[in-house]
Amino acid sequence: LLSIIDEISFGILDVFLIFLLCIVVVFCIITSKRFSKQKKQLLLNEQYYRSLFEQNPDVVITFDLNGMFISANKAVSSIFGYSLDDLINKPFIPLIVPNDLEKALLQFNTTINGESSNYECSVYDKNGKQRKINVTNIPIYLNKKITGVYSIIKDITEHNSAQLNLVEAEAKYRSLVENSQVGVYILQEGKIVYVNPRLCEMTGYTYEEVIGFNLTNLILPEDLPTVHKNVQKLFTNEMISMTDQFRIVCKDKRIVSLEVFGSKIEYEGKDAIIGTIIDITDRKNTELMIKHMAYHDQLTDLPNRYLLKEKVDELIRESSEYPNVFSLLFLDLDRFKIVNDTMGHEIGDKLLVEVSSRLRNCLDEKDIISRYGGDEFTILLPQSTVERAREVAKGILTSLSNPLQLNYHEVFVTPSIGISMFPEHGLTYDMLIKHADLAMYFAKSLGKNNYQFYTNDLIDQSQHELDLEIKLRKALERNEFILYYQPQINLLTNQIIGAEALIRWMHPTKGIISPAEFIPVAEETGLIIQLGEWALRTACYQNKKWQDKGLPPITIAVNISAKQFFQSNLAEIVEKILFETGLEARYLELEITESMTMDVEQAITTLVDLKKIGVKVSMDDFGTGYSSLNYLKKFPIDKLKVDQSFIRDSTTDPNDETIVKTIIAMAHNLKLQVIAEGVETKEHVYFLLEQKCTEAQGYFFSKPVSTEEFEKLYIIEETRR
Known part of the structure; x- marks a missing residue:
């Protein structure tokens, strides 16, 4: 039994020991796992801290209690420019700008006494440049004892600069706005x-x-x-x-x-x-004034042609939406130029103002009257029938039939009125104006002081000549013609001895128009008489003006047209102009052409009358006409002008050379002066001198020039003398 009990006891003890061993093993395993987990957590925390420390964009520094650098992250070089090795175990005090040192030490001492602090100060970087920083100091505790200081530093240099700029900008903005x-x-x-x-x-x-x-x-x-x-x-x-x-x-x-x-x-x-x-x-207000000036006539304050065009164009556009019929009247004052010339521009301006007032009284409020230019007026009658246009035209004729009282002068003016209808007579402003203008000149041709509607029969006339005639008449009324002067030179002395006056048309839009374009029409229409008389008077007046300035007298040559030459009273007209301008007859030369002498007896009579006055007479373009040399000796002329067509090739074409030599020799034999025109080269000059022709004109000396340019040449020549 005892042995059995011993065996049982021994078995229980073994079980207990085994159980105890198992518990120990389990405990060790659990403890090991816990320790391992703590170790991992510790390593993880360390990595977190290191990442926070190393990767922080702000500077992180640890100091000991004496303010010596212990460690710092990589960002330290961004502010100070130093590496960690440059700073380790060194004090921060030398880096502080002196003015901020007391504040920095106070804040550091506050931190090592256990209180975190935040402040701003300035430091020096490695290059000695000052930088503004924001510092946060945190005490480092170890076993509940402060062993050092963490400093987190932000570079606020640019931030402060931006803020300062912002404050300055705001101040500037406020000042700018307020002032x-x-x-x-x-x-x-x-x-x-x-x-x-x-x-x-x-x-x-x-x-x-x-x-x-x-x-x-x-x-x-x-x-x-x-x-x-x-x-x-x-x-x-x-x-x-x-x-x-x-x-x-x-x-x-x-x-x-x-x-x-x-x-x-x-x-x-x-x-x-x-x-x-x-x-x-x-x-x-200025824009309104400028617009009013741009669209109104300064003298009468009536709308001008530009505003009229806008109104007509507007009515034409509206006609595309609903039927619209209107009429355009073109009115020109008869004999206004005579009033202007005889009574002066002041009276002429007052006449225009009074006419404007009377025209307004003939119209309704919806009608538009404009001053087209000069003594021309246009009237737009919106939604007007032929009957209304006729009624208005008759009213205008009646109104202007009464005399105008201007500065104690009783003045009579009559209008000629042309009328065009839309759409019958034109679908555009230009066509309506053109047709009304044509109708107005048709009214003038019928005796003035009447009105006429445009008809297609007017187009059957020679349109070009009609337009040109109309423009020529207007040009005469508006004084658009000027005279250019081409110097005549003595080849021996190279001095200016005279000038030929040449007419030019200064068209307001086309510029200078050559005489070849308008002289034929002027001759055909009879305007050449008025034009020629103007040129003669202007040339005489200018020549006398030059003499009055003290310049040496020269002869001014003026072309006479056939119609002028055969005027029965040409000599009387010339004598009257000389008297009016005060120019002596000997300084005027009248140029005629060979074709004018075909009626020899009439030519001789006219030339004799002119010679009695004392003016000189030259035959222009000699050699190109059909005058008989037998009669040439009978003409009382003073000079022959050799035509430029012969002079041009006289030095290269033997035939032209012979013709020029013959004309010069004949002139000398007839005791006539001779002058060559169209001289363009030195060779021409040498050739003429060899033939004893001592007077010439042409582009070699000067093209025809304006009065001002000729006067400059004249004065320069006088200075040389």
Whole structure:
């Protein structure tokens, strides 16, 4: 039994030991796992800390209690420029700018006494440059004992600089806004919440009075809808910015025009509009004045041709939507030029003003009268029938039949009126004006002081000649002609001895028109007589003017047309012009052509009458006509002009050379002076001198030039003398 008990006891003990061993093993396993987990956590925390330390964009430094560098992360070089090796076991004190050293030490001591601190100071980097930093100091505890200091440093140099710039910019902006000559406003919820002094000055209200104003308190009611619409578009982002013009009523009830710019902003947490305002009242008034000047005649204040064209074009456009008939009257005052010339431009201007007034009285409010130019007026009768146009034309004739009282002068003027109808006589403004103008000249041709409607029969006439005749007549009335002068030179002395006066037409749009284009028409229509008399008077007047200036007297040569030459009173006209201008007859030379001498007896009679006056006579273009040499010796002429067609090739063509030599020799034998025209080269000059021809004119010396240019040549030549 005992042995059995012993065996049983021994077995229980073994089981217990085994159980105990198992418990120990389990405990060891659990402890090992726990230790391993703690170790892993410790390693993980260490990695977290190291990452936070090393990868932190801010500088992290640990100091001992004496302020010596213990460690730092990589960012330290971004501020100080030093590596960790440069700083380790060294104090921070030398890095602090002296002015901030006391503050830095105080903050450090506060931290090692157990309180975290934050402050700003300036430090030196490795290059000696100052940098502004923000420092946070945290005490390091080990076993509840402070063993050092953590410093987290941020570089705020640029941040502070930006803030400083921002403050300066804000100050500048505020100064700019407050002192600006442009109005500045902020609008929020339809009310004004800010204005600068300039805007107060514009409106006449004080700052306190205008703040809180609703737009409806300032803006004219008719301008409000557009303003509200644009403001709404800004708030709903339909527009990025706004530019608008409207009118406001100032405190003193003045109405001013403003140009407003605006854009959306956030102001004190709410949407608002900020912008500028410019007072454009003067500009608007100037624009209106300029527009009025551009579209109205300065003398009569009537609409001019440009406004008339706009109105006619408008009626033509409207006719595409509904039938429209209207008439255009073109009116020209008969004999206005005579009044202007005899009584002076002042009386002429007053006459035009009075005529304008009478024309207005003949028209309805819807009718438009314009001064087309000079003494021409145009009248637009909207929605006018032929009967209405005839009625208005008759009324004008009646109104202008009564004398005009101007400065104690009783003046009579009559109109010639041409009428065109839309659409019958033209579908464009230009065509309607042209046809009314043609009808007006047709009225003049019928004896003036009447009206005529345009008819297609007028086109059957020679359109070009008719237009040119019309333009020539107008050109004479408007003084569009001028004289150019080509010097005549003594080849021996190279001095100016005379000048040929050559007429030119200064067309207002085409510029200078050659005589070849208009002289034939002028001769055919008889206008050449009036034109020639003008040229003769103008040339004599100019020559006398040069003499009065003290320049040596020269002979002025003027061409006489065939129609002039065969006037029975040509000598009387010439004598009258010489008397009026004060020019001595010996300084005037009249140029005729060979064709004028075909009626020998009449030519001799006219030439003798002219010679009695004392003027000189030359035969122009000699050699190209059909005059008999037998009669040449009978003509009382003083000079022959060798035609340029012979001179041009005289040095290269033997035939032309022979002709020129013959003409010069004949002139010498007949005791006549001889002058060559069309001289263009030195060879021409040498050739003429060899033939004892001592006078010439041509491009070699000068082309025909204006009065001013000729006078300069004249004065230069006089200086050389």
